[in-house]
Amino acid sequence: MKINKKDLTFFHLLVAPGVLVLLLFSYLPMFGIVIAFQNFNPSKGFIFSEWVGFEHVRFLFELPDTMGTIRNTIEISLMKIVAGLVVPVVFALFLNEARIMWFKRTVQSLVYLPHFLSWVILGGILVDVLSINGGAFNQALQSVGIPPIFFFGDEFWFRIMIVVSDVWKEFGFSTIVYLAALTGINPALYEAAAIDGATRWKRTLYITIPGILPVIVLMSTLSLGNVLNAGFDQIFNLYNPMVISSTDIIDTYIYRMGLIQAQYGLATAIGLIKSVIGFVLIVISYRLASRYANYRIF
Known part of the structure; x- marks a missing residue:
């Protein structure tokens, strides 16, 4: 079959804007590493x-x-990764058992x-719902005699809120991946x-x-590359000085050093170290995915 060069030129022109954006915003800034x-x-x-x-x-x-920031980043990331793997799998299994299609599609x-x-929008929603002064959740607790919880001032509860809200925001996307995998099982x-005579529970457990x-192994191994990404958008929009010691992560640390304190060299050094470690973790995760889940990009 002969390839029409005019057709290829048209497709190259379609790709050109995306490639240009990639060069301008992803590769050209790399010179700033110096x-x-x-x-x-x-x-x-x-x-x-x-x-x-x-x-x-x-x-x-x-x-x-520095070490406290790195520790916070790893701890928050691992909590998010574990919860972000368990919740979508469990939810997909339950949703897969639904037999009413309109209900299944609506929930999905x-x-x-x-x-x-x-997170700008969701941060405002969380503040309104979980605020200790007039928040709907704390008002509900007080109505049944339970003391209000200071989610935005208590380090323990703030971390719980960070993990739960992140899972709530993102587990729907992962659920779709697992639902797609469930359709591939032979009926x-x-x-x-x-x-x-196998019960429904036995069929779930053994089939x-x-x-x-x-797919679970694949998603788990690929998530290793995000160990140092604890979610800048979320934490930046929600944290405050009362909880900064337990929720300050590498990205917020870079933001303060580079943009607030104008220590450009130090902030770039932190970002470079994070990028190098992240690159190594991504390579390792793809190696593991290739070995245990037969997943390859190249």
């Missing part, structure tokens, strides 16, 4: 700023807040909707198991879960 090794001065630019080598990296680990659409909302397996296990 700021991590400079005492960067915006008035002097990249060329004339003083070169300090690895001084920012050394100074970074001498700061008292409703749980998917929060995925499209920004004959269920029919044979039912004839043999459904093993049937979607490769």
Whole structure:
């Protein structure tokens, strides 16, 4: 079959805007990595700023807040990853058992909707609902004699709120992935198991879960690349000085160092370290996905 070069040119033109955006906003800014090794001065630019080598990296680990920030990032990320894997699987299994199609589709659409909302909007909703002064949730607790919970001032409850709200926002998207995997299971397996007298629970345990296990393994391994991404948008819109010691993450640390305190070199060094570690974790996760879930990109 002969390829028409005019058709290829048309498709290349379609791809060109996306490639241009990728180059401008993803690859071109990489030259800014040199700021991590400079005492960067915006008035002097990249060329004339003083070169300090690895001084920012050394100074970074001498700061008292650095290790606490890294620990917070890993702890919050792991909690989100575990909850973000368990909840969608359980919900997909329950939703898959629904036999009324309009109900199943409605619920699926409703749980998917929060995925499209920004944390600016959801942050305002959470403040209104969970506020200790007039929040709907705390008013409901007080109506049954339970003391109100200071979600935005108690470090323990703030972390719980962060994890739960993140799962609520994103589990609908993951649920769709697992529902799609459930459709790939051969119905004959269920029919044979039912004839043999297997209960619905036994069919779920020995047919459904093993049937979607490769997808669960795949999603688990790919999530390793997000260990250092605890969710800047969410935490930045919700945290405050009362809980900053337990919820300050790498991204908010970079924001304060770079944009608030104008320590550009130090902030870039933190971001570079995070990017290098994240790249290594992504490579490891893809290796694991290729080995245990037969998932390959290249």
